[in-house]
Amino acid sequence: MNDTRGQIKSQLATGQLRSYIDDNAKDPHPFLATIRARSMEHKWNFMLTTRDQAAFLYTQVLTMRARKILELGSFYGHSTLAIAAALPPDGKLITVEHNPKFAAVTRIHMTEAGVGHLVDVVTGEAPVVLPDIERTHAPQSFDMIFVDADKRHFDIYWDAAMRLSRPGGLIIFDNALARGEILDKSADAAGHVAAVRNFNARVLNDNRVFSYIATLADGMLVAINYPG
Numbered sequence: 001m002n003d004t005r006g007q008i009k010s011q012l013a014t015g016q017l018r019s020y021i022d023d024n025a026k027d028p029h030p031f032l033a034t035i036r037a038r039s040m041e042h043k044w045n046f047m048l049t050t051r052d053q054a055a056f057l058y059t060q061v062l063t064m065r066a067r068k069i070l071e072l073g074s075f076y077g078h079s080t081l082a083i084a085a086a087l088p089p090d091g092k093l094i095t096v097e098h099n100p101k102f103a104a105v106t107r108i109h110m111t112e113a114g115v116g117h118l119v120d121v122v123t124g125e126a127p128v129v130l131p132d133i134e135r136t137h138a139p140q141s142f143d144m145i146f147v148d149a150d151k152r153h154f155d156i157y158w159d160a161a162m163r164l165s166r167p168g169g170l171i172i173f174d175n176a177l178a179r180g181e182i183l184d185k186s187a188d189a190a191g192h193v194a195a196v197r198n199f200n201a202r203v204l205n206d207n208r209v210f211s212y213i214a215t216l217a218d219g220m221l222v223a224i225n226y227p228g
């Protein structure tokens with residue numbers, strides 16, 4: 001089936017190439033197709049992660065046998081389910097979403113998909129919720145952190161991720177190429193492009209991690225917190 005969803009977000013592959021990539025990604029969970037179909041009803045459906053991103057997240061979790069994961073930005077729960085699908089029965093994914101409607105939809109979707117017991121959907125502003133999470137969870141206790149929320153707070157999210165991530169843990173930030181505008185200095189007036197560029201440079205220069213931009217969708221900044 002030709003699944004064209006996610007096209008708007010992806011600047012690296014479009015049109016038939018985008019469809020080909022989507023068609024060659026297996027869905028880690030059958031309910032992901034339903035989430036994609038339902039998210040199309042929303043005018044912000046461009047926020048949806050692509051099928052290869054979902055597959056990428058799934059394989060990362062599976063490969064590293066991650067058990068405890070934090071996600072910022074749930075929307076309809078597409079990436080949330082891809083991650084949860086790889087968790088062991090005693091695993092836990094906390095996903096933070098500031099839009100109460102999206103948080104409620106994600107909760108329902110996780111229940112419908114049969115992974116509700118693995119996922120805590122927290123409604124709130126990530127910069128406000130993160131200190132609560134840091135109070136209730138030990139430092140360096142998360143295996144993986146996936147950030148797909150607002151770009152304005154990337155620095156806050158990075159600092160929290162570095163405190164929460166275990167040595168050897170994975171930290172992934174979406175939209176590292178700012179919808180293809182990362183090199184366009186004229187787009188800086190909007191603020192978010194320069195913010196992403198500065199953030200990418202910050203991570204590159206952070207000697208605590210090994211990092212690179214994976215060319216999936218709009219670019220995913222992948223960092224591994226060096227052990228020891």
Ligand SMILES: C[S@@+](CC[C@H](N)C(=O)[O-])C[C@H]1O[C@@H](n2cnc3c(N)ncnc32)[C@H](O)[C@@H]1O
Nearest residue numbers: 047048049073075078079097098125126149150
């Ligand atoms: C790109 S979408 C997430 C897409 C989702 N990961 C998926 O797979 O479809 C970004 C989400 O982050 C949420 N968000 C934006 N700023 C936020 C903030 N400060 N705190 C919590 N959630 C936020 C938005 O409401 C939106 O649902």
